Amino acid sequence: MYKSSVIIVNWNGENHLRECIDSVLLQTYKDGYEIIVVDNFSRDNSIEILNSYKDKIKIIYLKENTGFDKGNNIGMLEAVGEFIVLLNNDTKVEENWLEELIKVAESDEKIGIVGSVMLRWNTRIVDTAGDGCTWAGVGFKLFSGKKYDDIPENIEAFGACAGAALYKRSLIKEIGFLDESFFMNLEDVDLSYRARLAGYDVAIARRSIVYHKVSSSVKKVSYLGNYYASRNIELVWWKNTPRRYLIRSLPDRLLHLVSSFISSLRSREKFLSYSSGKMAAWKEIIGGKTNRKNVQKVYNGRDLVLSSEIYRLFRSSRT
Structure with a gap:
């Protein structure tokens, strides 16, 4: 039985998919984790790349592009871990990425969501270190554009970016997972908001670092x-x-x-x-x-x- 399940939704990600999967396979976390890739009917060479990993990861092939939210929900239904971890396909993670996420998740039972610090690709500049949210319902990135060394040790955030975040299964059972009607964009703000309403805390694992090719899929x-x-x-x-x-x-x-x-x-x-x-x-x-x-x-x-x-x-x- 795996303690955590890492879900990667892919759509035409041939340019970064291999680097992403390779980095997840190199994690220092020792208690066991599975990798589930949900392919949203890619039309590039993603399938060939995924098939080269078929002995190391679980692959779900979909017959249409279901979007980020439904794709992750489908992956979650196949996952067995106590911790459900989402990761964008246009990322690579440091070796202790998963270990640091779980360490923070296990530190307090009130914590339902733990986010990583996402840095701009191959830099030490922050893309996001958690999400803020305004009374208008607008989610926004915290510390975006700051140097990683300049962000605080203890980060207070309203929510976590689903591009690299951990969700406890107990939380999901209580409030549900990603709202599929959103398709993409702000589903993570919605989920963090629902978690807050239910009394859960959201934490950011400062030493759980992800390098992100910002908005590579949305630009298409x-x-x-x-x-x-x-x-x-x-x-x-x-x-x-x-x-x-x-x-x-x-x-x-x-x-x-x-x-x-x-x-x-x-x-x-x-x-x-x-x-x-x-x-x-x-x-x-x-x-x-x-x-x-x-x-x-x-x-x-x-x-x-x-x-x-x-x-x-x-x-x-x-x-």
């Missing part, structure tokens, strides 16, 4: 990436914001809508994907398809520490 489908980002921000906010905080969140919501609309005017494609995403989100919200009622059932009334949209925009402009 920029329209879809923008569409789901625009849409899913609305779903994160409406699903998860407790009733007592809805009015408090309205100034952030207004600021987000104004600033994101102005940003969308930079190009025709961005405006179309932005407006289509917003319309799709509100159609789901008005139609009652966001599962808000069930999400709010787990809320135990504890205070939530979210950032302001003003702070996020200020920080983003400085970066």
Whole structure:
């Protein structure tokens, strides 16, 4: 029996898949772990690469591109570990990556999610060291652009980036896993938010280091990436914001809508994907398809520490 299961969802990742798998195979963690790769109907040479590892990893071949979320959920159903660890295919990890994640996860039973520190490819510059979240439902990267040596020893984050994160199976049993309706983008913010509502803590393992080719998959489908980002921000906010905080969140919501609309005017494609995403989100919200009622059932009334949209925009402009 494996104690942890590492799930990698792949879609046309021939340029980085081998480096990713090789780095996971070299982990110092000794208690046993399995590697599960879910291939989302790749049309490049990914299948040939995966088949060369068939004696070392479990491979699930899908007949269509199900997206990041459903792909990981399918992998989770095959996983046997107590810890479910997600990893992007455009990464490579240091040898103690998994060991450090599990060490933090086992340090406190209240911790349900543990994130890695993701560095920009072959640098010591931070891509993300955990996620923040604003009252508008906007997730954002913490310490992005900072030198790794300059980030604090103890990182306080609202959530963890699912590109390299551990989830306890006990957490998943209680609140569910990735919301497949998100397809991609902000599903990790949604999951971290639901964990917070249920009273779980989120931790960042500072010494669990991942090198990341930032957004290599999303760049191939920029329209879809923008569409789901625009849409899913609305779903994160409406699903998860407790009733007592809805009015408090309205100034952030207004600021987000104004600033994101102005940003969308930079190009025709961005405006179309932005407006289509917003319309799709509100159609789901008005139609009652966001599962808000069930999400709010787990809320135990504890205070939530979210950032302001003003702070996020200020920080983003400085970066």
